[in-house]
Amino acid sequence: MIIVAGEIDVKPGQRDAFIEGSLDAVRAARAHPDCQIFSVAPDPIEADRVTILEQWSSMDALDAFRADGPENSLTSLITAARVRQHELGQTTLD
Template identity: 35%
Template structure:
């Protein structure tokens, strides 16, 4: 299992529009083979930050969905990003 987690930063005045533009991406991801969870959300403290959380069954599933990544418009809006991929070897209830 993989978890992709981190943050994106966009201009504060553009964050709501950026997230609205991602609605279809979230919808597609959640129905993609191997996607266990996918969420983009506004940060409660930083008006420029978008929190990223994805959970995938495998690298192949993630790669098949992601393709080339964000479209050019979304990529241009991102001012900074720190998103990492984590390989999970075991899980248990919290």
């Protein structure tokens, strides 16, 4: 299992535009059979920050999505990013 998680800071006043611009990627990821979680959400305290959370079944699935995913023109809105990728063994909390 692959987890991608972290924070992205955007230019002042651009958080809503960043989230709106991310919707195609969110929809595409959630439609992918190997994506369990994909979220781009506003931080509840920091006005110019979004939180990223993704969960994929494998690195191959994530790589395939990134290769075929929608083009992202949001890079110019980003001022800082602290996003990490983690590979985990299968675990459940049932």
